[in-house]
Amino acid sequence: MQQVFIGRQPILDVNGKLYAYELLCRDRDGNVAVIGNGDRESTRMLLDTIFDIGVERLTKSHHAFINVTRTLLLGDLIDALPPQNIVLEVLESVEVDAELLERLGKLRAKRFTIALDDFVLTEARNGLLDYADIVKLDVRALDDVSLRHHVKTLKARNITLLAEKVETREEYDHLCTLGFDLFQGYYFARPELYIARTLRPNRLAVLELIARIAEPEVSISELARLIRNDVAMSVAVLRSANAAAVGLKNRVESIDRAVVMLGLRTIQNWAGLIALARLNSQPTELLTIVLVRARTCELLAAAGGRGNPAAYFTVGLFSLLDVMMESPLDQLLEKLPLADEIKAALRHQEGDLGAALSCVIAMELGDMSGVQFGSLELAHAGACYQEAIEWADQLAMLAN
Numbered sequence: 001m002q003q004v005f006i007g008r009q010p011i012l013d014v015n016g017k018l019y020a021y022e023l024l025c026r027d028r029d030g031n032v033a034v035i036g037n038g039d040r041e042s043t044r045m046l047l048d049t050i051f052d053i054g055v056e057r058l059t060k061s062h063h064a065f066i067n068v069t070r071t072l073l074l075g076d077l078i079d080a081l082p083p084q085n086i087v088l089e090v091l092e093s094v095e096v097d098a099e100l101l102e103r104l105g106k107l108r109a110k111r112f113t114i115a116l117d118d119f120v121l122t123e124a125r126n127g128l129l130d131y132a133d134i135v136k137l138d139v140r141a142l143d144d145v146s147l148r149h150h151v152k153t154l155k156a157r158n159i160t161l162l163a164e165k166v167e168t169r170e171e172y173d174h175l176c177t178l179g180f181d182l183f184q185g186y187y188f189a190r191p192e193l194y195i196a197r198t199l200r201p202n203r204l205a206v207l208e209l210i211a212r213i214a215e216p217e218v219s220i221s222e223l224a225r226l227i228r229n230d231v232a233m234s235v236a237v238l239r240s241a242n243a244a245a246v247g248l249k250n251r252v253e254s255i256d257r258a259v260v261m262l263g264l265r266t267i268q269n270w271a272g273l274i275a276l277a278r279l280n281s282q283p284t285e286l287l288t289i290v291l292v293r294a295r296t297c298e299l300l301a302a303a304g305g306r307g308n309p310a311a312y313f314t315v316g317l318f319s320l321l322d323v324m325m326e327s328p329l330d331q332l333l334e335k336l337p338l339a340d341e342i343k344a345a346l347r348h349q350e351g352d353l354g355a356a357l358s359c360v361i362a363m364e365l366g367d368m369s370g371v372q373f374g375s376l377e378l379a380h381a382g383a384c385y386q387e388a389i390e391w392a393d394q395l396a397m398l399a400n
Contacts (some may be wrong), residue, residue, distance in 0.1 A: 007366050007385070008058060011065065011162065011184045012287045018285050019182055020063035020087060024366035030318045055085045061394050063087050065115060070094045073103055083111040087134065092118040096125055104131035115162070121150060129157055134182070136162040139175065151178050188286055188323070206275050207325065211336050213271045215313070220264055224255045227271055237267065265310040269294070272317055276324055286320060289364070292385070292393035293319050296363070297356040299384035304374045306352060314338070315345045315353045316360065360385070 008021040055064050065087045072078050073090070081088075088107065094100065101366070104114055108131055115134035118141070121124065129135070135154050139147065154161055163175045166185035175183065212226055228234050234255060241258035242251055252258050259267045273294070277287050294316030301312040318336075322329040333343050345353035355373055362370030365387045371381050 006058065006391070007363050009184060009364070011182055011287060012188070012290075013182055014176055014180075016284070018062055020062070020065055021059045022065035022089070022184065024066075025067075038205050044130065055082065057390055057393075059085070061085075063113065065089045067091055067117065073100065073107070073186060075383070078107070081112075083107075083113075084249055084353060087113040087115050089115045089117045090128065092116075092120075092125075096127055097123050101127055101131060104128070108133075118160070118164075119150075120151060129154070129159065132159055134160045134162055136164050136184075137180075138165055139163050139171065140165045140167075148178065151180070155179055195370050205333065206336055210272050210275050211274070213268055215337050218264075218268070220256075223264065223267060223271070224259050227255050227267075233271060233274050236277075237270055241267075265313075269310065271316060272314075276317070276321075286324065288392050290317060290320050290324075292364075292388045293317075293357065293360045295388035295391050296360045298354075299388060300356045300359060300373050300376065300381065301352075303380055303384055304376050306374075311342060312353060312356050313358050318342075318346055319357055321346075 007024040008025060010018055011020040011022060013019045019307045058064065064085055067089045068078070069091060073088070078088075095235070108114060111315070113133045114131055114133050115136060116125075116128055117136050118138050119128075119132075120142075128271075129313060137147065137150055142150065151161060156237075160182065161180045162182040162184060163172075163180045164184040166172050166175065166183050166187040168187055172183060172187045209230070214222065216294070227237055237255060237258055252261060273291060275286070276290065292310055294313045297312035297316040298309045299311040300306075318338075322333050325332055329347065333346065338346075341351050341353055344350040345357055348354065349358045352374075358375045359371055359381060362368070362372075363382070368378070371378055373381055
């Protein structure tokens with residue numbers, strides 16, 4: 001039986017807060033593993049994979065959008081899904097007839113949330129709107145006139161509008177003014193062109209702090225001093241240390257003990273991400289993405305027998321530094337005392353460090369053909385990613 005790999009993409013509200021995740025399911029060959037696509041056994045396998053991991057663990061107890069086909073919608077396996085957590089995303093290829101519409105009505109009565117994927121207003125598909133809670137519009141497939149027409153028509157029905165494939169902050173701002181409620185895409189994770197823009201003083205201070213923390217030759221006593229001088233960081237580091245020290249008889253009550261117990265590199269990484277968390281002009285979900293990247297890179301290095309896993313963590317941690325700092329990457333890297341191979345990985349995804357980062361990004365996008373790291377098997381890489389998701393979700397709450 002083939003394995004199924006599950007990634008996730010965030011869906012944010014107008015305030016940049018996490019609303020849900022769309023679960024991206026792929027088989028070993030990189031094919032889309034849609035629930036209800038194929039025979040009953042493959043559908044059962046996919047459902048079992050989701051439940052083995054746990055919907056709550058995958059989505060931080062937010063909603064999970066799952067693509068479904070006509071096969072699943074009309075069958076009985078859908079009853080295994082928890083309606084309070086699941087958004088059934090009806091694909092644009094699903095044939096619409098009286099039987100399907102009747103079934104959607106029954107599913108809504110069971111409190112399932114119904115979303116329409118890649119929806120376009122047509123006579124053949126407009127009947128679905130009577131049963132839809134959320135409609136997803138592909139903003140790259142509709143011109144502005146068509147987009148405005150769709151928004152006006154759908155808003156009149158009090159339907160929640162989700163803009164998908166949003167790629168820039170400018171697009172996001174425009175879609176907000178049009179009346180969209182939810183957004184999907186890496187608009188918050190894509191660098192803009194920062195022309196002749198200097199670092200704002202508060203961001204420069206954060207970068208300087210990160211640079212001092214990340215100094216390769218920093219001593220334990222110097223790192224502890226830097227953390228102690230920052231009250232908010234001290235609290236966050238201690239909370240993180242105690243969360244990691246479950247099972248110890250005594251709580252970790254000093255920064256010095258936290259550094260000794262967890263190790264210099266671990267505390268360096270945590271202090272760096274806590275500093276990054278202060279850059280709150282970007283959606284908080286961006287921090288989670290950074291943490292997943294950092295931890296997955298570290299786990300890939302360990303699983304692949306690479307030395308210095310901490311360097312891999314650093315690459316993941318700084319992989320969206322330009323977005324979080326709102327400044328050009330080259331300008332930022334000039335101010336950080338990072339090894340040349342780390343800078344090359346961040347700039348061009350070069351070397352083993354860059355290969356790990358490329359592998360993680362491929363898993364984010366559900367591009368299984370790009371999930372390659374040395375001789376590591378696909379299943380092992382997927383396991384690293386899933387472990388990192390759970391770790392990052394827990395740590396992000398501590399860092400904020």
